[in-house]
Amino acid sequence: MKINKISLMIGGEAGAGISRSGFLFAKACLRGGLHVFGTNDYQSLIRGGHNFYIVRVDNEEVFSQFESVDLLLALNKETILIHKDEIVPHGGIIYDGENFSLSNEELGREDIILYSVPLKQIVNNLKGQLIVRNTIGLGVVMSLIAFNLDHLIGVIKDTFNSKVADLNVKALTRGWNFAQKHFAGEHNYQVSEQKVGEKKRIFLNGNEAIGLAALRAGCKFYVTYPMTPATGLLHFMASFEREYGIIVVHAESEISAINMVAGASFAGVRAMTATSGGGFCLMSEGLGMLGMTENPAVIMVAQRPGPSTGLPTYSGQGDLRFVIHASHGEFPRLVIAPGDVEECFYKTLEAFNLAEKYQMPVVILTDKYLVESYEGVNTFDIDRIGIDRGKYLTEKDYESEEKYQRHKLTSDGISPRAIPGMKGVIVRTNSNEHDETGYTTDNPEVTIKMVNKRFRKRETLVRDLENYETVKLYGSMRADVTLFGWGTTKRPIREAMKLLCGEDLKINFLQIVYLEPFPTDKVRKILQLAQKTIVVEENKTSQLSSLIREHTLMTIDHEILKYDGRPFNPLELVQKIKDVF
Template identity: 40%
Template sequence: MAEIVVRLGGQAGDGIASIGESIARSFSRMGLHVFGVNAYQSVIRGGHVWFGARASDARVYSQGDGTDVLVALDRQTFDVHSPGIRPGGTVVYDAEKFSIADNEVPVGVQALNVPALKIARKYTSASVLQNAPGLGAAAYLAGIPLEVLHKQLSDSFGRKAGDVANWNLGASRDGYEFASQHASVSEAAPKARGPAKLLMTGNQAIALGAAAAGCKFLAQYPMTPASSVMHWMAAHSRDVGVVVKQAEDELAAINMAIGASFGGVRSMTATSGGGFALMVEALGMAGMTETPVVVVEAQRSGPSTGLPTKTEQGDLNMMLGAGQGEFPRAILAPSNPAEAYRLTIRAFELAEAWQVPVLVASDFHLSESLMTVDRDEIDLNVTIPSLETVQPDGHDYKRYQLTTTGVSPRALPGQPGLQFVAGSDEHDEKGHLISDIHSGLPVFITMRQEMMDKRMRKLHGLVSAADPPILEGPSASELTFVAWGSTVGAVRDAMRLLAAQGRATNLLWFPTVYPLDGDRVRAMIEKATRTLLVEANYSGQFGRLLRAEAGVHLSERFLKYDGEPFSPHAIVARALEVIRHGG
């Protein structure tokens, strides 16, 4: 397996994200597997930003460890990132902007002084071009053919092609040629292989999956890192036939989505933890009125405003407990964009089949990172059944009929003869309130219990219908990792590193975080030689859930809450510690 990591850094406004995506997309066009991380701060101009593009001829599931090519547009980038450059690596900088003393360059690393400002001045006096020579140099060092880079740049400028596009092509070519004259292609660079892959973020995959599943309405209030779900859908709203509504707040967003669902279309909202906190009461209304709705919860570091542009899996407790009283729900947790596409479709299927709210738990690391997806992993042909599950035939229609599955026939407004009222108060089978003049009377005490039982019965069906936990890797192993969500990616990479050291490990991960078949989970965990729970929060929220649902206590844990994604090497180190000393 050959892999290379290119890291580009500078100040917000330097165009780091755009040149980073150019590198990442050039790699994916070469048929390589790519993971791209866009790291930024909650400021629009200034501050330190960087982009990491990892490419390999084998699948990569995380940003990896280390850097082979570092493009430093400012001194801070060099200071922060040069210690991570691997031997044989190169740092690209411009001595006109800042200097690097010989003894500051890490051992085995080459410092390549590319005259970026001088090159840029050939084309324009504007500062917009200073990132292009570095982009060209990085592409050369990473083994990207110039024509691949330039085709990608031309495509991204698209119809805007004019002076700016030509300047960028010229300045990146100059940077490319300068590097080719003063350095050689990195030995780590993987060779092009096979047809181009798709490269998308988790949020793009979620939006695409929603549209493919038949979603017709998305209501959302801007909040990092969920906003780009809305951005993608809004940019394509006419092509995909989805109404996108930026609501006045998250209260409105989820209530609009529930209204639209009641009105007869599949609906979704997306937010982060702060917005989800505002949606909590309406989530219960969806549960009580048995109105399907899909809610994407893209977590970021909390509590409160927390770290808006940093990752965490700290909202699981909230997702599990959101809402007064008890009602059935499902929580799905994709670990990468391909799964995000598939599980978003599952979320719509489950929400509709069981008439419940379904949460898609993402996080900053999944929502905003770029990852390659094979074309055949995105199947746009999704079977989409009719939402009407009852036809008027003169019978006495009961919207909330007591059934063995807990699911009752659903009529849509506009169907003659089936009118009913969906009530957030407790109600009887016809939807009539039993909360006021009837409450406390014996027959309605019984009805209350029957309605609770009916709704909660859906959990049994959901357990069977939802994706079960998956054991990945060799069945005989020294250690079983237990993980959920985006953390699964770094664990997969760590397992490969451990295998290279002769350590067999496997992974138990949970596409469905809730509800769980506790007996099944316990049986799976009891088979493990030893376990290591890996999750990105302070208290081990998923571990607590497993303790409650499956009666297993995972005492060895690797928890992280510094806002940064897990690194495979850190997981390897912790796993070896557990294998040697504990568990």
């Protein structure tokens, strides 16, 4: 019997409440003191198609999902036929036997336990809508794993209004009672409560963590045009609009969004937008204007596979080079790629500070897997990173008798930043090349000075970033194999390292968090110590490998690449690492 380790999959068609059910179950397990991770897979459809949600529960820290499934709650037969080979030996399928027939012979698997539950009949008895059947199924799951039902009841009551909650609690209890009566002693899994530590844990996804950080950082203007998978951030920010006194705008296009951000920033407001690769294409000209006018902005780019529409509801890492080089001309920008929910929060706080300190656009580069997957994490330390607005001038600060120059030449490249409307100051800038006062110029000598001034900011930033955690090393400095990755490859890589822990193979992993400016010295140091190097990345051309080669003049030995829109499976990754070694 497996104790406190289970992988639950819930599957069915779009609109059947798949993701919500997985979320409720995972949160209940979190409240029971367990570590949880949840991720979804869905097609670009409002109704129909095939969706599923995987929840992994463990008494040890969980970094990613497994493709193996212990229990499958199937709301239609298609789910079973698609995923039957992923179910582990002696795993189980919960299904509505009155809705469709199923047998071990049909599945070609005698080692799967079938739990037939009259889900639709119970819904009818409750006089509820069909969507409630997933809650009945969760009741069966809770019974089979012998987990305290009170945790899930509490989550349901906290999630829904009283009328909806009452119906779902009844449905949950009916499912529990049915399983207790008909499946006693048949289960191979048990999940029991664990002692909750002193630190409280919360359950949220990357979009929500970035949104919380934006609110904490003092973002007062959020504008975007909805685009999967960044839309969740819009919904989150809109839900706090009144409580935090912010303005949230659903713009008519990504072009409008980036230009509104530029205007808000020019007016002195911390501003943010978010999109995916296709939307960022439309933002590229506005990005260049931010670079020329030296206005700070934070832009979250949530990647999905392209080109064009590509796979709109799946994940990838194909936009790294694009984001680093987006827009025409040359200007400094910062690109940060968090790898988990906790990093989404803290790196977003850093992004807002660095954007204002260096008066440049900062891109938070994420992907669908990161922003839509849920993790149980310790509550964030909101005082860990303070607010730094850089050379932001107030009327008290500005006492100079000289004429204000928005683009004043300075040794560090950063000019004092006043806000329009400030007494005694005219703030002038434009998207043409300009002189220190902001007036347009085509003078070659002035042009050279202004270009050099903007890039002095980058030189200052590079020195400053030595004090930041631009890379993270997991494992010892020396190893048989050194893995390199960025973004959410961190999750399956760390899970693979756990699986390889007992093997006669010493592995470490360098996560590169800040990708532009590239942390050349830190990466080169690890490369020089490495015996064998592997880049793990979710794109076809291994863009990280080329970045490493460009900046360090050193070549990666091997590449493990995946570009089908799905995240790495840790078990598959383990085998590929062994094959290389």
